[in-house]
Amino acid sequence: MARYAPGETEKKWQSAWNEAGTFLASADPAKEKYYVLEMFPYPSGRIHMGHVRNYTLGDVVARTKKARGFSVLHPIGWDAFGMPAENAAMASGGHPKDWTYKNIEDMKRQLKPLGFSWDWTREFATCDPDYYGQQQAMFIDMLDKGLIYRKNAVVNWDPVDMTVLANEQVIDGKGWRSGAAVERKELTQWFFKISEMAGDLLDSLDDLEGWPEKVRLMQANWIGKSQGLEFGFETLNAPKGFERIDCYTTRPDTLMGAGFVGISPDHPLAKALEAQDPDMAAFLAQCRKGGTTEEAIETAEKLGRDTGIRVKHPLNPDWELPVWVANFILMDYGTGAIFGCSAHDQRDFEFATKYDLPIIPVFEPIEGSEGLSAAYSPLKSETVRYIRGFAGAQVQTGEDGVAAAIAACEDKGFGTGVTKFRLRDWGLSRQRYWGCPIPVVHCADCGVVPESKDNLPIRLPDDVSFDVPGNPLDRHPTWRNCSCPKCGAQALRETDTMDTFVDSSWYYSRFTCAGADTPTTDETRYWMNVDQYIGGIEHAILHLLYSRFFARAMNDTGHLPDTAREPFNALFTQGMVTHAIYKTTGTDGRAVYHYPEDVDQREDGAFLKSDGSKVDVIPSAKMSKSKNNVVDPMNIIQEFGADTARWFVLSDSPPERDVEWTAAGAEAASKFLARVWRIANDIAEGADGDAKADQDLLKATHKAIDEITKSIDSFAFNKALAKLYEQANTLQKTKASNAARREAMKLTAQLMAPMVPHIGEDIWALMGGDGFVVDAPWPVVDPAMLVEDVVTLPIQINGKRRAEISVPKDMPKEEIEKLVLAQDNVLRALDGGQPKKLIVVPGRIVNVVI
RNA sequence: GCGGGCAUGGCGGAAUGGUAGACGCAAGGGACUUAAACUCCCUCGAACUUAGUUCGUGCGGGUUCGACUCCCGCUGCCCGCACCA
Numbered sequence: 001m002a003r004y005a006p007g008e009t010e011k012k013w014q015s016a017w018n019e020a021g022t023f024l025a026s027a028d029p030a031k032e033k034y035y036v037l038e039m040f041p042y043p044s045g046r047i048h049m050g051h052v053r054n055y056t057l058g059d060v061v062a063r064t065k066k067a068r069g070f071s072v073l074h075p076i077g078w079d080a081f082g083m084p085a086e087n088a089a090m091a092s093g094g095h096p097k098d099w100t101y102k103n104i105e106d107m108k109r110q111l112k113p114l115g116f117s118w119d120w121t122r123e124f125a126t127c128d129p130d131y132y133g134q135q136q137a138m139f140i141d142m143l144d145k146g147l148i149y150r151k152n153a154v155v156n157w158d159p160v161d162m163t164v165l166a167n168e169q170v171i172d173g174k175g176w177r178s179g180a181a182v183e184r185k186e187l188t189q190w191f192f193k194i195s196e197m198a199g200d201l202l203d204s205l206d207d208l209e210g211w212p213e214k215v216r217l218m219q220a221n222w223i224g225k226s227q228g229l230e231f232g233f234e235t236l237n238a239p240k241g242f243e244r245i246d247c248y249t250t251r252p253d254t255l256m257g258a259g260f261v262g263i264s265p266d267h268p269l270a271k272a273l274e275a276q277d278p279d280m281a282a283f284l285a286q287c288r289k290g291g292t293t294e295e296a297i298e299t300a301e302k303l304g305r306d307t308g309i310r311v312k313h314p315l316n317p318d319w320e321l322p323v324w325v326a327n328f329i330l331m332d333y334g335t336g337a338i339f340g341c342s343a344h345d346q347r348d349f350e351f352a353t354k355y356d357l358p359i360i361p362v363f364e365p366i367e368g369s370e371g372l373s374a375a376y377s378p379l380k381s382e383t384v385r386y387i388r389g390f391a392g393a394q395v396q397t398g399e400d401g402v403a404a405a406i407a408a409c410e411d412k413g414f415g416t417g418v419t420k421f422r423l424r425d426w427g428l429s430r431q432r433y434w435g436c437p438i439p440v441v442h443c444a445d446c447g448v449v450p451e452s453k454d455n456l457p458i459r460l461p462d463d464v465s466f467d468v469p470g471n472p473l474d475r476h477p478t479w480r481n482c483s484c485p486k487c488g489a490q491a492l493r494e495t496d497t498m499d500t501f502v503d504s505s506w507y508y509s510r511f512t513c514a515g516a517d518t519p520t521t522d523e524t525r526y527w528m529n530v531d532q533y534i535g536g537i538e539h540a541i542l543h544l545l546y547s548r549f550f551a552r553a554m555n556d557t558g559h560l561p562d563t564a565r566e567p568f569n570a571l572f573t574q575g576m577v578t579h580a581i582y583k584t585t586g587t588d589g590r591a592v593y594h595y596p597e598d599v600d601q602r603e604d605g606a607f608l609k610s611d612g613s614k615v616d617v618i619p620s621a622k623m624s625k626s627k628n629n630v631v632d633p634m635n636i637i638q639e640f641g642a643d644t645a646r647w648f649v650l651s652d653s654p655p656e657r658d659v660e661w662t663a664a665g666a667e668a669a670s671k672f673l674a675r676v677w678r679i680a681n682d683i684a685e686g687a688d689g690d691a692k693a694d695q696d697l698l699k700a701t702h703k704a705i706d707e708i709t710k711s712i713d714s715f716a717f718n719k720a721l722a723k724l725y726e727q728a729n730t731l732q733k734t735k736a737s738n739a740a741r742r743e744a745m746k747l748t749a750q751l752m753a754p755m756v757p758h759i760g761e762d763i764w765a766l767m768g769g770d771g772f773v774v775d776a777p778w779p780v781v782d783p784a785m786l787v788e789d790v791v792t793l794p795i796q797i798n799g800k801r802r803a804e805i806s807v808p809k810d811m812p813k814e815e816i817e818k819l820v821l822a823q824d825n826v827l828r829a830l831d832g833g834q835p836k837k838l839i840v841v842p843g844r845i846v847n848v849v850i
Numbered sequence: 851g852c853g854g855g856c857a858u859g860g861c862g863g864a865a866u867g868g869u870a871g872a873c874g875c876a877a878g879g880g881a882c883u884u885a886a887a888c889u890c891c892c893u894c895g896a897a898c899u900u901a902g903u904u905c906g907u908g909c910g911g912g913u914u915c916g917a918c919u920c921c922c923g924c925u926g927c928c929c930g931c932a933c934c935a
Contacts (some may be wrong), residue, residue, distance in 0.1 A: 722873035794869040
């Protein structure tokens, strides 16, 4: 018998599929279509196990749907713009373009041997001028439609390198290269009006039934709809133009507990004071230190400064409140001003305690009372007793209190109930080279003018250098020069490029018509929506929310049909592939990471092979190049073949959960495939058996078809594989006739083929199957084969299993009861008495309560 | 800090509120072999008075005839936090 040799046969089948055009998608109107898409990769140059897992999941879906008769679209491309290409150019010379396209070629060479059923004719990279030119065309349409505008926004500014930093380039508040303390600086930037669609993006989540509940919940919280009161505080001694400070609160019921008014360091009033008060300017400078992330702002020490300005309490003109600047108030949310109710908000409480501001309780618990060591902030749904309420009942829920307060304030004419969202507009400007140029020009006479579509694509210039920090487009000698599309005068190009999230917000629709001279075409109507989208949970909010917005914006500008406003019908979020990290501390105090092969694992810990020093082991960490804990799938493929790698990433762990890479697992997968190969060859060699066992084998096989089909449909691939292990055991042990074994093996090959397609083809051919197994229709379950005549019923006594009986499937309840009460263990437990209760769940279980 | 998720043998995991540990890995024992590898067979949650009994699904409560599963409160870890992709 020939040994299973994946190295040869895998290549053979891949060429055969390729020649037959097996995976070319065609918009066949006679067939139902199915569009399966995995999140496209960033071309880092090396594939990793996370890729193998992601694409294997999608491949199983694509191949199964094909077998079920769908016209399948399963494309792949490259998310090719972004910072790493520029970083590489800075670190080792070269050009981001060359680096990127070379990486794409390298990764393709690594991915092709895995045998994924992609239609490579639709491949593109987002850095292809053909792709980003169409993106520029849509930008112009969206600008025209009022979906894009400019405003000031803060960025991380490195004062030494004189450049904008990404959040990940800010480490502990310092620039990653210069080490300088990062400042928050305002720049004029381009924005998508995503907040205008906040309500729709929120409400539509309810209809996304194919999405995980957790993702919908995360997006809902991110959008953050709130009902509250917007009202003004009348100021007493503020600079001109600030006679009123507008405030937004979601807890107007606590207005009588106001201890102070707080404004953001970026509030216009704070800026006005900054100009005239050096102390205030110094304080604001301190507030602006550090990065721009919400995390950095929320975890920073709470800082405040009294402005000296006083306001009148709207419910009592004699009551004056101080106005403070506080570093934890965000200008982007609400109006950038709040009133502090220190008794019922933990953050305000800490602030008031620190700066000795009043803490005035508004309500208290129905029973007992809270001490003053913390704010009392129960859920709004909880009923409380108001002691300083001004609207509604004395005892009511927070919700009712808020509603009554809004109504009362509207009555008194000093505020309005409003709905607000936490979601901010999407800033798309990047002060970087390697991105899609924003197609607008700045004209001295006409102002900001969109480029003419005839001039698209606006290409990135190739002659740039990265030896100095900053945006090479800014300092390019000629690229900026252009003529105004409106008046023809000399003008300057915009040098900001687009956020790479824009690129990934519509690539799914470009796959439907890659290469077309408009962003989308009629074929887009056939293929959209994506029926199954698969990718990492880390994209739960930003990428997926931006894509949902962009599909709406494309629809509003005529680039997608109304039915594609929600682009992804179903979403599956896979877990990460993890591996232990081995870490020591270097002489400079920084962490040093070691490759697994450089570490000795012993009973008393882990040690470096080189010098024997103790290594810290961090288990189950995300695989990341910088942590040296990446397992290269190419080694597995070379040693065991693609099917083994595919089988391994599908086995054991459920796909939504993180999976820890282990070398032993890959070996086990390889052994299993070799075993199935041997069983198939045994059958092919024709040893006959006993036809009496045929029925049992076919029954087991149909049960496997049923369970595996259901498991694949519910993304429980680990369970499908467990069933295939059982089926292999059954096939190995059965004494059935050769004809029956051949039939069962053929069906098993079909069931395995979506996961391990190469060995699937091999066995299919060996069993005399027609054509490719990849083209064979999915096996159909014979329901008659699933029927069991006798069922085993466990008997519980007080909820603990104590015995079991076998009964015919349809035995009436009364007879089961009789049998149970005559059972030895039950008689012993009853000790002559009667059961309190006898619960019979037909076909399931019996519980005797004594 | 805020939002979301996860937690079951030595390990990965299985279990419409109904026999906890399917299936696999590792380990141990045996067969085959001159020997080894491969392969095949058996055992495998813990404790005890071992044909049995008791305990056992991160911790503490609760609902139920019955809870890994539902509810409340914790702990630990993971993801995201708007310029990483």
